[in-house]
Amino acid sequence: MASWIAVCLPVVALFSTSAQEKKPPLIIIPAPDGDKAEDDELVYVSPPPPPLPDFRKLAIDKTIRQLLADSGLPPRRKARLLRMASGAYLGHRFQPFWLDSNPDIVIERVSDALRSHALDPFAIPDMFGDELPFGPIPKTDRVTVDDVRLTLQVAEAALLLKEGPATEKLVWEKWNQGDTPGTIATAVHTENVTRTFSGQLNRHVAEPERVLDAFVPQNWIYERLRKAWLISVSNPNPDLITFRGNAYRGKRYSQARELAETLEMLGFLSPEDAAEGAKTGVFTTAMSYALRDFQRANGLRADGIFGPKTMAKLKRDPNRDRQRIVLNLHRARLVPNEMGDRYVMVNLPSGEIFGFENGHQLGIRMRIVFGRNTEDRRTPIFRDTLEEVIFRPYWWVPKDIAVNEYLHRGPGSLSRSGYEIVRGGFADARSVRMTSSALRGVASGDLILRQRAGYGNALGLVKFRFPNDHAVYFHDTPQKHLFQYSDRAHSHGCMRLEKPRDMAEWVLKHDPDWSSAKIQQAMRYGNRNVAEMKQPMHVFVVYFTVFPLPERENGIAFLKDVYNRDMTSLEGLVAAQGGK
Structure with a gap:
């Protein structure tokens, strides 16, 4: 057998x-x-x-824990560093990494790599202390405490590069609440960085800066801002230019060369067009178009005429500009490397919404009206997933808005404006007669004020729903005049779209059930109609006061700090780096 x-x-x-x-x-x-x-x-x-435990691993892990114990790092950071260093030695068969290396040179190369990404490496050389004996770790093959310390320092540099010195709660406090499209689970993330660090260190131990390359953020915003920062530090003390007079297309202008060079430096004008303007001394057509782009990016009237308001925006403090770029670089570390083939991004300081395809190819762009700069009305910075496009929506008026802004108008005025009072939720709403008594019921929370669908509805003719904890969404509006303002922080927190029909067509353009004609009909006629997203689309509501120009390969816009966040964020960032 x-x-x-x-x-x-x-x-x-x-x-x-x-x-x-x-x-x-x-x-x-x-x-x-x-x-x-x-x-x-x-x-x-x-x-x-x-199987018997490998005493080499136990001894090295014990040393790692002892070095991490007094580091002052957050518990999650310590746990991640433990996994990274332990995994690296496991992959190296518990042999020393730095036997033939000069630790000072390794640290200097790592520090140079961090500086090239606007990070201060001041803490790295002294991190993980020198309280432990310097000799070999017992029960290991030549692995010393110094070897493990240096491995931890390189691992901390890698995480600093990937995640920054400040937690997301110090940068965008609600970014990781609710749905978090583009982000993997913490355990998976830790496993990924452990595997990446072990592989990179085993391959490139002689070139520690190459170990760090794998941890550089890969999203397009970070890449563009870093490029702008490198250009800025390459000329740390540029001559400050004071522009005078005014200029328009075709006019000779005594400061045409300086203006052309400034627009080129900011990325709005090509080198060839800048050279032509500098040579001729004329405010050329290309300079006028470039200036129009600059004006639009900075919330000015985009007329292509160089006047006092545009001059004031061009008058820059180079040190302050570099500081703002660095702050926004840290914000960009929170943006996922992969945002989806098609996604929507709102940048609040620019007051615009962008639709991207094929990674970061601009598909649609328009202005928005967003939340007022008050504690309870600011539009939150968060991310979620677009699930529905709702045509001819009701507006269920939030109780605080109803009480503070509508109930005083009385039953007659509210009825004429299309409002009604209902009892129950959306599925079982029952109409209640509009009376003063019913309005008191709304104030007490027993009844709900609702506006019927139609052209006068506060949400307009279409609403884009991505369920979230903040109860905000995109929608149309009858108040079209607000889009002409440079300051468009006027809403209760939701984001109103300048061209809602165009957005609906872009969002649904790959859905064969929703043609342009059907979308137009759904907005104009009939009752509430819902288009469910067959392929949900990610939504990112971000806050960049320095933002790359999505329609150009180069160029950044310095934007108004509409919610006064920069100083607070900068203080948190400085504190996270030890006050340096």
């Missing part, structure tokens, strides 16, 4: 007088080939012992 071993399940009660009695598992030792099965012998055999 064929050689085999059959292992019986350890049903202990069948082979003992008591179910509590433990015996080794029963196995069958087969008879030699050719013998009968009844010649097989039944014996009790002890199972193989569990």
Whole structure:
């Protein structure tokens, strides 16, 4: 018979007088080939012992924990560093990494890599202390405390590069609340950085800066802002230019060269067009178009005329500009590397919404009106997933807005404006007669004020719903005049769209059930109609006061700090870096 071993399940009660009695598992030792099965012998055999722990790993992990104990790092950061360093030594068969390296040179190369990403490496050389003895770690093969310390320092530099010195709560406090499209689970993230660090360190230990390359954020906003920062530090003390007079297309202008060079430096004018303007001394057509782009990006009237307001925006403090770029670089670390093939991004300081395709190819762009700069009305900075486009929506007026802004108008005025009072939720709403008593019911929370669908509805003719904890969404509005203002922080927190029909067509353009004609009909006629997203689209509501121009390969816009967040964020960032 064929050689085999059959292992019986350890049903202990069948082979003992008591179910509590433990015996080794029963196995069958087969008879030699050719013998009968009844010649097989039944014996009790002890199972193989569990593998002994690798004392090298235990000793190295103990040293890692001791070095991390007094580091002052947050617990989550310590746990991640433990996994990274321990995994690296496991992949290196518990051999030392830095036996042939000069630690000072390694730290200097790592520090240079951090500086090239606007990070201050001041803490890295002294991190993880020198309280432990410097000699070899017992039970290891030449691995020393210094070797482990240097590995931890490189690992901390990698995380600093990837995540920044400040937690997301110090930068965008609600960014990781609710749905977080583009972000993987914490455990998976830790596993990924552990695997990446181990692989990179084992391959590039002689070039520590290459180890860090794998941890550089890969989203397009970070890449563009870093490029602008490198250009800025390459000329740390540029001559400050004071522009005078005014200029328009075709006019000779005494400061045409300086203006052309400034627009080129900001990325609004190509080198060829800048050279033409500098050579001719004329405010060229290309300069006028570039200036129009600059004006639009900075919330000015985009007329292409160089006047006092545009001059004031062009008058820059280079040190302040670099500081703002660095702050926004740290914000960009929170943006996922992968945002989806098609996604929507709102940048609040620019007061605009962008739709992107194929990574970061601009598909649609328009102005928005967003939340007022008051504690309870600011539009939150968060991310979610667009699930529905709702045509001819009701507006269910939030209680605080109803009480503070509408109930005083009285039953008659509210009825004429399309409002009604209902009892119950959306599925079972029942109309209640509009009376003063019913309005008191709204004030107490027993009843709800609702506006019927139609052209006068506060949400307009279409609403874009991405369910979230903040109860905000995109929608149309009858107040079209607000889009002409440079300051468009006027809403209760939701984001009103300048061209809602265009947005609906862009969002649904790959859905064969929703043609342009059907979308137009759904907005103009009939009752509430819902288009469910067959492929949900990610939504990112961000806050960048320095923002790359999405429609150009180069160029950034310095934007108004509409919610006065920069100073608070900068203070948190400085504190996170030890006050440097």
